[in-house]
Amino acid sequence: MDNKHEAKSAMEIVNIPPIITTYRHALRTFDDNFKNDFTTNLNKLKSMMDKLKADHLGFDQSFNDPGTWNRPNKAPCTYIEVFQNSVVNMSIFVLKPGFKMPLHDHPYMHGLLKVISGAVRIRSFSEYPLKEVVSKVDFKVRAKHEAARLAQGLHKRRRLFAQISQNHICREDTDTCILTPTVSNYHEIEALSAPAAFFDILAPPYDTFVEGIGPRRCRYYYVVNEISTNVVELQETTVPECFYCDQAPYLGPTLA
Known part of the structure; x- marks a missing residue:
């Protein structure tokens, strides 16, 4: 390859939009073929997300206008799907000023959350006492217990102890927050006095199948x-x- 072609190749690499490199690395991170490198890949994915900005995702700045949220019948939360397959879900949530996304869980999932506009307070919990690692044996025991509980017909709602693992304000310049199947797996997210938006990656996505249980709820x-x-x-x-959402289209670079 001559110098001209080498320069062109280097330029093409440099000019790849950040969201595309993030998307590609997310697929690699959560691909079972690379599970031996999971921790290294997850840390790299976090570093890539730390650098993401609203413009990288084609974020519609009209959401930052308080007037947008005063329209009749406007939902307090807008959902923007960036990408989804059976491995990962990538999306943007936009919250109206003062709105709190209610406390919810992420069953047997990993997640990364990066604020791209405004500021939110995130309060996260880990089930107590904390188990740092969920082994395959332990997972199967939990799965059988959960399946038996749901099979009883009348849904018995869970009650558990949890330890606060995070409770602080995150802004555009704040590092990406991470949750794992055991750490910070429950959280609530509240916009402050202005609209706020965050980009997140969840793996596996909700509704994907959990062996022994069924759809991930x-x-x-x-x-x-x-x-x-x-x-x-x-x-x-x-x-x-x-808590209900409307939807808006993703306006960023095509992911491929």
Whole structure:
């Protein structure tokens, strides 16, 4: 390859939009073919997301106008699907000023969340006592227990102890937040006095199949007891009526 072609090749690499390189690396991170490199790939994915900006995703700046949220029948949350397959879901959520996305879980999932506009308060919980690693044996035991519980017909809502693992304000210049199947797996997200938006990656996506249980469901909770300054008791509940979304199109670079 001559110098001219080498320069062109280097330029093409440099000019790949950040969201495309993030998307490609996300697919690699959560591909079972590369599971031996998972921790390294996850850390690299986090570093890539740390650098993402609203413009990289084609974010519609009209969402930053408070007037947008005063329109009749406007939902308090807008969902923008960036990409989804059976391995990962990539999306943007936009929250109206002061709106709180209710406390919910991410069953046996990894997640990364990066604020791209405004500011949010994130309060996350880990089930207590914390198990750092969920082994395959332990996972199968949990799966059988969950399947038996659901098979009883009348859904019995979960009640569990949880430890606060995060409770702070995240802005556009804040590093990406990470949740794992055991750490920070429950969280609530509240926009402050202005509209706020965040980009997130979940793997596997909701509704994908969990062996021994069925579709991966999102469940909602509230704090029923405060045990100590950082340990609470959570009670599963129905989807809060205040939480509903409309949708908007993704306007960023085509992912391929």
